[in-house]
Amino acid sequence: MAYPLTRHRRLRSTAAMRSLVRETVLNVDDLIAPIFIAQGEGVRQEISSMPGVYNWSLDTMNQELDEIVSLGIKAVLVFGVPSAAEKDAAGTCAYDENGIVQEAIRRMKDRYPQLIVIADTCLCEFTDHGHCGVVHRHGDTAVVDNDESLALLVRTAVSQARAGADIIAPSNMMDGFVTAIRQGLDEAGFLDVPIMSYSVKYASAYYGPFREAAQSAPQFGDRRSYQMDAANAREALREAATDVDEGADFLMVKPGLAYLDIVRMLKDRFDLPLVIYNVSAEYSMVKAAAMQGWIDEKAIVLETLTGMKRAGADLIITYHAKDAVRWLRGE
Template identity: 75%
Template sequence: MAFPITRHRRLRRTAALRGMVRENYLHANDLIAPIFVIHGQNIKNEIPSMPGVYQWSIDRLPEEIAELREAGIGAVLLFGIPEHKDSVGTGAYEEAGIVQQATRRIKELAPELVVIADTCLCEFTDHGHCGIVHRVGNEAIVDNDESLEVLVKTAVSQAAAGADIIAPSNMMDGFVAAIRQGLDEAGFEDIPILSYAVKYSSAYYGPFREAAQSAPQFGDRKTYQMDPANAREALREAQSDIEEGADMLMVKPGLAFLDIVRLLKDRFDLPVAIYNVSAEYSMVKAAAIQGWIDEKAIVLETLTGMKRAGADVIITYHAKDAARWLRGE
């Protein structure tokens, strides 16, 4: 029926009517909060390019964990900054590594909190790449298969420390199969893998590289992370990870790739995560500090849009604030 029989505004007339027909709701349990942990004592370093986000020493983690629990956040994603780096990322899989120590401490503080361990080497290598690098003539090559061996050791070490979910973000071919086999052989058959299945080589990661001290020291990551122009390739990557044993799929970054989230949601039946990444956060924060935008309204609209696109869970640096706003604070 056409106007005037059909009047779409009828269902928008009051807040109660709008709420009754709302299609998507955002909840605190949709949100995962990233945490950066660092060696040392009494450290709470605010990251200059990410106002309100900090590097935490393990002795001060209780403050952050208490705030997250109070806000109703049920899961965290751990990133570690080691004391020493080397060419093969040894610190990623050490029993006393920074992520392993932080995992144990969080599990002591909040056993019910889901700890997700980011499984990559870029924070732990002195060259900043996500795998083992070899020189071939004048060119530096990330060795895919040799990198898998170190990534498996890292995942097993993280699971042994108490991680509830392993989240490999390295984008090596075959990484899910290798890690699944390694976890199973080590007795961690019940530990799920949240695969960074579709991770683009993006300009949106800049502030994160400051926070995690993980910027590549030469070259870029375009030979292993995806070209932002490609969508069909995302389906191939996701299909491979599913066949290799992934339990959940992730799209990273978020805002510029909502179409990819919808593609995965419509094509596959695994839970889909989206990463609301550092530059997305920093741009909102910068504009809010200038008074140019309503931060609360912008953040909640953005996160709701990610849900509408098909995300089941959202990794976001806004997690604490968003959870409090959703409670009316």
Template identity: 70%
Template sequence: MSFPLVRNRRLRTSQAMRNLVRENTVTRHDLIYPIFVTHGTGIKEEISSMPGVYHFSIDTLEAEIREVTELGIQAVLLFGVPETKDAHGSSAYDPNGIVQEATRRIKEWNPELLVVADTCLCQFTDHGHCGVVHYNESKKRADVLNDESLALLVKTAVSQAEAGADIIAPSNMMDGFVYAIRQGLDEAGFDHVPIMSYSVKYASSFYGPFRDAAHSTPQFGDRKTYQMDPANGREAIREADADVAEGADMLMVKPAMAYMDIIRTLRDRYDLPIVAYNVSAEYSMVKAAALQGWIDEKSVVLETMVGFKRAGVDLIITYFAKDIVRWLNN
């Protein structure tokens, strides 16, 4: 059957009609809000490349957590900017490290707020890489060692869980990281703590503002030997298959906007929750265009979030989380 018997516009005649037949919606329960915490006191410094996003010291963090709580956002993702760095990123797994301390305080302020701890070393190493670096004399190059890095990542995850983190989110892209962290958490008595794996993380150009925020730009080379080639799609299945087999509880795709085909691939293949990370440059580009008056920020952001849901996402990590909830409430 076709026109004139079939008229698709019948279901678009009013806002109420469109609401009735809407296939995908975004709610506050879909959102995870990233926060950058740092040492010191009285610090609330806007990140120049990410308007509206700040570095918080522990004492100023409380007001931010109160605002998040009042908006009804149920989860935050913590990134730490440490006071000191070294070759092995020891402050990442220090029981008194910045992420651990922030987690404990958040749990005092709001025990019900889910704390997701980013589990990586890049913000904490003086070389800016996500693992242990060894200079290969014969090849005249520095290599990121996989298995040696796993041991430090396990220590980091366990220390974060001990501090009260509800979800461990490893972002390092070392081979076997989910298995190692799952085994480490279980042995330490944290078998109830889920792993939100950065399963499909590309060596993307969309991370620039984040590296400013986290002070994690590599001091040499790049991360292409462990993060994925943006040209590859089938490789995403291999990465996700490995994480599922190793015990991942959620699978993340990062970045999101340029990789919606990958989100759909994972959605069609797995029944685990799928997470999209709406990354820093995706945020900053929209903010910059909105500040110039070239786009309507609210409309563009909400359309993008619905696009993520339509592609198959269950959870969205986004710096727009607070704005989205305000817009939805209005």
């Protein structure tokens, strides 16, 4: 009989022993911190559904950047929050050379040239209807025009690269978006700017708090005609394979917690760096429970992020990034 010769607990006996044989190690280099940049001056507005996360204006964002960089976090994901007056049906301010995202990127790179600045590339925050592309109405039906939207997404990506973005991260889920953006970047001379594709982005209830933060909720209908059905797994492999063929440099799964099986599937089949997005409601649920004293926030967050990495993620976009780094340091 294997027992008592085999005693698995031998390798769990002390903290030092557990550390010695630990298979998955979470560290600061795994983390990407999102940051929301809003129009206006003197803005430091906490998002009510995301305690500890703020909208910043261009003149205040250095408070957040300085903290992020001081903690050793090497990358940020930038979202723009334009004023309602700037939004229109075509999301024009998304590709304005002087738009909020473009100006934020320039200032970030000027202050911290070594910081990896990732630009979220979508139209939903910039359109007055809140959808991720150009909408055409046919009677009572509204349809997002895939190919017409691609042209505007390319303009957005090129303007972000021109502003200094290190990575373009298209999140729109239009068919062919990687090919279109890759071609547009190359033609504009940005051959070395990689694409971090939101390859597998589900139509999820976990995005609710983000839509408050980015003021990007659809004004009618939903996004189920272009974001993925939560019930589907094989479809995720087709989406990812298409992005690989089209020239993506990173693949992403969004959301995270409910889709760790998808992360593992992609990790087993593709060799590109794999990103997971620990999204807003995942963050907010932990914060809410912690504020009630129902959970140990530090333990829950570090276990969750470690689980995401164990599932196969190479990088984790998370609103817990700053806290996680402090906890990993033992603070």
